Amino acid sequence: MHARGEYERIKDALDDADVDEPMTAREILRLLDERDEEFESTHRIATVLGREAERGEVEVHRGQPYRYEL
Structure with missing residues (x-):
């Protein structure tokens, strides 16, 4: 399954x-x-948001816990 649909x-x-x-x-x-x-x-x-972060679509705020910004 392609992660884009989930994203x-x-x-x-x-x-x-x-x-x-x-x-x-x-x-x-x-x-x-x-x-x-x-x-x-x-x-x-x-996992889905991490992949999108590699493409530049999502910013990952590394902390405890991680936070995701689209």
Whole structure:
């Protein structure tokens, strides 16, 4: 499965929620759940967003825990 489809689902949910600050994978999963978007796990979200960060689409704020900014 190509991660872009998953990234688009995450991006659309964050855009719809008008998120303007970095979020943890757990916070993103909670937001997706509220919108009835099923996602495997926080680990999967981190993997998808990490790949997009390599392409320059996502900024990763390295801390405990990591936060992701689209």
